[in-house]
Amino acid sequence: MRAANRLAAMLRNLLLAAAAIAMAFPFYWMATSALKTNDEIWQFPPTLWPQEALWSNFADAWQAAPFARYMFNSVFVAGTIVVLQILNSGMMAYALTHMRFRLKGAFTALVLVGYMVPATAVYLPGYVILGKLNLLNTYAGLIVSNSVSVFSIFLIRQAFLQVSHELVEAGKVDGASHLRILWTIIAPLTRSSFAVLALIAFIEQYNNYFWPMLITKDPDLQLVSAGLRSFFVEGGAYGLKWPLIMAASAFTIAPLLALFLVGQRTIMRSVDLAAGASKG
Amino acid sequence: MNRFRLGGELKALLFTLPAMVPLTLFWFVPLGYVVYLSFMEWDFMSPDKLFVGLDNYRNLLVDPAFYQALRVTALFCLGSVIPVIVIGLSLALLFNSRMRAGAFYRLLMFSPWVTPTVAVSIVWSWIYEPEVGLANSVLRGIGLDGIRWLQDPQWALVGVLIVTIWKSAGWCMIFYLVALRNIPSDLLEAAELDGAGGWRKLVSVTLPLISPTTFFLVIVQFIQAMQAYDQINVLTQGGPAGSTRTLLYLYYQSAFDAFRIGEASSVAIALIVGCVLLSLVSFFVGRRTVHYS
Numbered sequence: 001m002r003a004a005n006r007l008a009a010m011l012r013n014l015l016l017a018a019a020a021i022a023m024a025f026p027f028y029w030m031a032t033s034a035l036k037t038n039d040e041i042w043q044f045p046p047t048l049w050p051q052e053a054l055w056s057n058f059a060d061a062w063q064a065a066p067f068a069r070y071m072f073n074s075v076f077v078a079g080t081i082v083v084l085q086i087l088n089s090g091m092m093a094y095a096l097t098h099m100r101f102r103l104k105g106a107f108t109a110l111v112l113v114g115y116m117v118p119a120t121a122v123y124l125p126g127y128v129i130l131g132k133l134n135l136l137n138t139y140a141g142l143i144v145s146n147s148v149s150v151f152s153i154f155l156i157r158q159a160f161l162q163v164s165h166e167l168v169e170a171g172k173v174d175g176a177s178h179l180r181i182l183w184t185i186i187a188p189l190t191r192s193s194f195a196v197l198a199l200i201a202f203i204e205q206y207n208n209y210f211w212p213m214l215i216t217k218d219p220d221l222q223l224v225s226a227g228l229r230s231f232f233v234e235g236g237a238y239g240l241k242w243p244l245i246m247a248a249s250a251f252t253i254a255p256l257l258a259l260f261l262v263g264q265r266t267i268m269r270s271v272d273l274a275a276g277a278s279k280g
Numbered sequence: 281m282n283r284f285r286l287g288g289e290l291k292a293l294l295f296t297l298p299a300m301v302p303l304t305l306f307w308f309v310p311l312g313y314v315v316y317l318s319f320m321e322w323d324f325m326s327p328d329k330l331f332v333g334l335d336n337y338r339n340l341l342v343d344p345a346f347y348q349a350l351r352v353t354a355l356f357c358l359g360s361v362i363p364v365i366v367i368g369l370s371l372a373l374l375f376n377s378r379m380r381a382g383a384f385y386r387l388l389m390f391s392p393w394v395t396p397t398v399a400v401s402i403v404w405s406w407i408y409e410p411e412v413g414l415a416n417s418v419l420r421g422i423g424l425d426g427i428r429w430l431q432d433p434q435w436a437l438v439g440v441l442i443v444t445i446w447k448s449a450g451w452c453m454i455f456y457l458v459a460l461r462n463i464p465s466d467l468l469e470a471a472e473l474d475g476a477g478g479w480r481k482l483v484s485v486t487l488p489l490i491s492p493t494t495f496f497l498v499i500v501q502f503i504q505a506m507q508a509y510d511q512i513n514v515l516t517q518g519g520p521a522g523s524t525r526t527l528l529y530l531y532y533q534s535a536f537d538a539f540r541i542g543e544a545s546s547v548a549i550a551l552i553v554g555c556v557l558l559s560l561v562s563f564f565v566g567r568r569t570v571h572y573s
Binding site: 148209 | 400421
């Protein structure tokens with residue numbers, strides 16, 4: 001019996017290793033392609049490791065397009081959006097869970113509707129509305145249009161529902177105002193949910209492509225994804241300068257992988273939370 | 281307690297304001313607006329809109345491009361959701377809590393999800409390169425002919441699907457890992473004592489107990505599939521010959537390439553109706569098939 005168990009364990013390990021390699025291989029391929037020369041990259045059959053690592057490709061790609069600007073835009077826009085989302089989903093969730101008002105049912109239903117409707121379907125009229133507000137092609141437009149997320153509201157609402165009633169009651173008895181209760185009692189207890197929200201929202205907004213691309217034309221306002229795609233079309237000549245394109249893709253992806261490594265525990269906890277939320 | 285009754289209504293509304301204002305401006309108002317626009321003919325530029333009633337819808341229902349988009353969307357949704365769920369679950373089942381390299385494997389498999397879709401799509405378009413790309417090199421290595429991948433109407437959708445599945449399988453796997461970990465071990469032991477083998481345990485104990493997770497993942501993945509844009513935009517732009525033009529992409533091209541706003545709006549309504557129907561159907565299916573412990 002023992003031998004069979006060990007064989008099964010070895011097989012599992014092998015299959016998992018194979019799957020992990022398959023998942024990670026495109027990243028490896030990107031990194032090694034970035035180090036090849038233009039001649040070598042077009043070789044057939046392709047080499048698994050560059051004959052001579054051309055590290056200058058990274059420098060060349062970096063200078064070929066304003067990537068520093070794109071990254072700054074992504075960080076600035078995503079960061080601001082995260083702060084706004086934390087604030088307004090915290091307040092909204094508090095209102096929906098700890099306050100009594102006549103429109104509460106209606107608002108909860110409205111948020112639910114927002115969940116069912118695909119966001120992309122309203123991009124077209126949203127674009128028109130942004131135009132009317134004169135917010136096209138502006139940082140403000142990018143930020144405000146993404147400042148609220150139905151998913152965030154749900155996540156925080158879920159977290160607030162778990163806070164023990166006694167603590168909140170104690171606060172009320174002490175005469176604390178709503179804002180006080182939210183800030184000093186509930187928020188510290190649900191800190192991990194907010195951390196999860198921050199990380200997920202930051203990643204999503206940093207990578208965002210479709211909506212920002214629609215509402216900005218100015219290349220100075222492009223986020224990382226749009227910037228990379230412009231480079232792909234212009235500087236990379238749609239696939240004639242693959243090493244440069246791979247290098248650019250690499251330093252677009254690298255900060256996120258780094259963020260993931262640093263924040264992996266929080267991200268894994270987010271899945272725990274979301275999985276818990278999914279149980280209804 | 282009076283402090284909370286007096287002006288409590290107003291205070292509550294103030295609390296909801298920071299969320300409701302953007303929600304109204306960028307979600308509810310546009311929703312109404314797109315319904316309105318679907319009854320109009322407009323090209324974005326001119327100040328006048330022409331009221332055409334149900335014409336946009338009538339034209340849509342006889343448009344072969346619409347039906348192709350429906351077909352492509354159905355293929356895309358089924359072709360991404362089912363593999364992602366199956367692969368995610370299979371990988372999660374392979375994990376054993378006593379594995380040492382487990383955390384490392386988990387990291388590797390989740391990493392595609394963190395990265396920007398545009399960037400990884402660019403990498404994959406290089407992998408799909410027909411002459412020297414990795415995909416065809418592997419195929420030729422095992423004796424098959426190369427495929428023209430993204431340039432072939434038969435294979436382009438498969439190519440896009442592979443990227444989509446690759447990006448999300450790890451995400452589903454993580455959710456299943458959590459769900460599997462929460463299965464009480466005594467239930468599995470009891471099944472073993474009853475003489476149930478591995479497969480039986482899986483079907484009768486594990487699958488029902490993780491059905492809430494399956495339900496959740498299916499919905500989320502379906503909605504994501506309906507709205508997929510980045511990878512299609514980088515890899516194929518809806519082509520070749522519309523073979524990767526989903527409903528979402530048809531809507532995008534009508535609105536922002538062709539500037540036929542009325543037509544685009546009617547496609548958007550079709551998209552919304554599809555998603556709402558999906559939510560309702562899944563709600564009812566969920567009630568009957570999902571076991572909450």
